[in-house]
Amino acid sequence: MIPKEKIEEVRDRASIVQVISDYVPLIKRGQNHTGLCPFHSEKSPSFTVSEEKKIYYCFGCNATGNVITFIMKKEGLTFPEAVRSLAKRYGVVIPDVAKTGPDPRELLYQALKASAEFFYKELSGADGASAQVYLKNRGFDGEIAGRFNLGFAPNRWDGLTGFLKKKGISTEAAIDAGVVIKGDKGNYDRFRNRVIFPITDVKGRIIGFGGRAIDNSMPKYLNSPESAVFKKGETLYGFFQAKQSIIKEGSAIVVEGYFDLLALHKNGFTNSIATMGTALTPQHLRALKPYGSVYALFDSDQAGRNAAIRGLQLFLSEEMACRAVLLPQGKDPDEFLALSGPDGMKKAIEAAEPLMEFFLKELEKKVKLTAPEGKKKYFDTAVEYLLKVKNVAERGHYASIVAATLGMAPSAIYDAIKMPLNGGFGPSKAFKGVLEAKGSNLKRGLIQPELTVLRVLLKHPELFSDKIETAIEVFRDPALKGIGLFIADSCKKGLKMDASTLGELKDEEAGTVAALLLREDDGFVESPEKMLEDSLKRILNRGRIKETTQEIINKLEESGWNEVASLIKKRFEAGPSGKGKP
Numbered sequence: 001m002i003p004k005e006k007i008e009e010v011r012d013r014a015s016i017v018q019v020i021s022d023y024v025p026l027i028k029r030g031q032n033h034t035g036l037c038p039f040h041s042e043k044s045p046s047f048t049v050s051e052e053k054k055i056y057y058c059f060g061c062n063a064t065g066n067v068i069t070f071i072m073k074k075e076g077l078t079f080p081e082a083v084r085s086l087a088k089r090y091g092v093v094i095p096d097v098a099k100t101g102p103d104p105r106e107l108l109y110q111a112l113k114a115s116a117e118f119f120y121k122e123l124s125g126a127d128g129a130s131a132q133v134y135l136k137n138r139g140f141d142g143e144i145a146g147r148f149n150l151g152f153a154p155n156r157w158d159g160l161t162g163f164l165k166k167k168g169i170s171t172e173a174a175i176d177a178g179v180v181i182k183g184d185k186g187n188y189d190r191f192r193n194r195v196i197f198p199i200t201d202v203k204g205r206i207i208g209f210g211g212r213a214i215d216n217s218m219p220k221y222l223n224s225p226e227s228a229v230f231k232k233g234e235t236l237y238g239f240f241q242a243k244q245s246i247i248k249e250g251s252a253i254v255v256e257g258y259f260d261l262l263a264l265h266k267n268g269f270t271n272s273i274a275t276m277g278t279a280l281t282p283q284h285l286r287a288l289k290p291y292g293s294v295y296a297l298f299d300s301d302q303a304g305r306n307a308a309i310r311g312l313q314l315f316l317s318e319e320m321a322c323r324a325v326l327l328p329q330g331k332d333p334d335e336f337l338a339l340s341g342p343d344g345m346k347k348a349i350e351a352a353e354p355l356m357e358f359f360l361k362e363l364e365k366k367v368k369l370t371a372p373e374g375k376k377k378y379f380d381t382a383v384e385y386l387l388k389v390k391n392v393a394e395r396g397h398y399a400s401i402v403a404a405t406l407g408m409a410p411s412a413i414y415d416a417i418k419m420p421l422n423g424g425f426g427p428s429k430a431f432k433g434v435l436e437a438k439g440s441n442l443k444r445g446l447i448q449p450e451l452t453v454l455r456v457l458l459k460h461p462e463l464f465s466d467k468i469e470t471a472i473e474v475f476r477d478p479a480l481k482g483i484g485l486f487i488a489d490s491c492k493k494g495l496k497m498d499a500s501t502l503g504e505l506k507d508e509e510a511g512t513v514a515a516l517l518l519r520e521d522d523g524f525v526e527s528p529e530k531m532l533e534d535s536l537k538r539i540l541n542r543g544r545i546k547e548t549t550q551e552i553i554n555k556l557e558e559s560g561w562n563e564v565a566s567l568i569k570k571r572f573e574a575g576p577s578g579k580g581k582p
């Protein structure tokens with residue numbers, strides 16, 4: 001068990017903005033930071049982080065929590081693991097308890113880091129001469145090798161194995177990390193006589209290696225096996241080095257090979273990353289999504305075109321923008337750069353079309369549009385894909401292309417893809433999360449003054465009064481009433497409303513409070529007193545109208561006007577919208 005005060009110390013000392021920024025670019029807006037939500041698909045930022053309150057909240061999907069729960073969700077850690085990892089980062093000393101022990105992955109990271117040191121030194125050592133020549137022949141000098149910490153695995157069976165032993169790295173960790181192989185006659189190095197590409201996670205920690213044979217050995221490329229810290233389908237080679245550029249450009253260039261990536265970086269395309277010889281996975285896209293759009297490079301041969309179309313499905317389901325950059329037939333990015341230089345690459349990138357447009361053109365080529373069967377095939381397939389475009393504006397854009405290709409009126413396509421007539425404008429965005437969380441049958445007019453009272457109170461606890469407490473007592477919404485009483489209680493006790501206080505609430509309640517706390521101030525900054533007064537009046541008058549109505553009903557009944565009384569009663573209970581009480 002980690003002592004409670006240590007957990008609080010970690011939560012206080014950790015910068016939630018800094019931690020979340022490792023995953024999502026955040027921009028300061030007013031007192032808070034905002035960015036694209038890492039927990040759901042969105043195009044405009046509704047994810048809000050408050051350094052002061054130490055919490056985050058998404059107005060889109062209602063995800064909420066503090067720095068510890070964020071790390072738990074993003075890294076798949078248990079609570080104590082998350083606390084320990086933050087404690088380490090922010091220098092909070094937690095007494096070690098034998099029961100939990102250190103993170104076993106820590107030993108893997110140590111083994112991998114030591115291995116990277118070994119490979120790096122070997123490249124500049126006497127044994128590394130052949131690898132240096134190899135790299136030079138492929139056009140890579142010391143600068144790019146240094147930027148990516150390239151190394152060399154010497155042509156020996158026990159080079160790294162011996163080095164790690166001397167360094168005090170346990171054999172078990174070296175085997176688990178995949179750099180040493182357990183053999184019948186003893187352990188030996190996995191990578192031999194290869195140029196080594198250290199693979200890092202987004203924080204720059206070494207998680208595995210790729211190795212390219214410098215002679216004719218097979219396989220040409222050898223990767224570390226998957227381990228507790230290395231998952232091939234989730235890893236993007238070069239992400240750590242490219243991250244700042246990707247943020248700056250708002251886009252990432254994706255290739256498949258190590259040397260393609262190095263060539264792009266060498267030629268100034270520093271926002272490039274590589275999958276490890278595999279196609280893009282949903283995990284890759286989710287990692288890239290917060291940073292903007294993707295340029296994927298494809299060979300323009302048929303295989304490359306097919307690969308691009310396969311990728312389209314994935315981009316559509318992740319709601320991500322992708323442009324297909326087609327390189328001349330048979331040329332991989334490395335070769336293309338050597339041939340056409342950075343200017344040629346720049347032109348190819350600028351000419352890249354949105355993947356959906358590329359797909360529609362390919363489809364048009366495949367079917368015979370002069371024949372009715374061809375038209376039908378084109379229409380059916382296009383509609384099937386258009387329906388997967390979630391953004392209405394984009395769907396409309398592609399629909400007009402389909403209409404033009406078929407020589408049809410756009411409205412015919414709109415019918416088929418069920419374009420809504422209005423653009424889906426609903427309640428103001430900031431309240432949407434709260435309203436949705438509370439169920440759509442709740443009338444906005446009913447809870448709005450209640451929400452306002454809570455918001456003002458959260459931002460200005462000094463305004464707390466008995467009148468507010470009375471108003472909270474008559475809140476119509478039971479959940480908001482519960483939260484209101486909790487806030488009132490905290491005000492009375494002088495507790496600050498932040499991550500530690502919110503920790504005592506249930507998830508859903510904490511989400512509502514976070515939403516109220518982090519909502520942008522829209523004009524309410526100037527006169528919180530007035531907003532509070534107006535809302536209190538509305539809430540308290542509601543109670544008064546109810547009392548007055550009841551009095552009238554009673555009087556009517558006493559006087560024998562029973563029919564009129566029951567009519568008024570019915571009408572009152574039905575509420576202003578006539579649909580009954582919530």
Ligand SMILES: [Zn+2]
Pocket residue numbers: 037038039040047058059060061062063
């Ligand atoms: Zn979200």
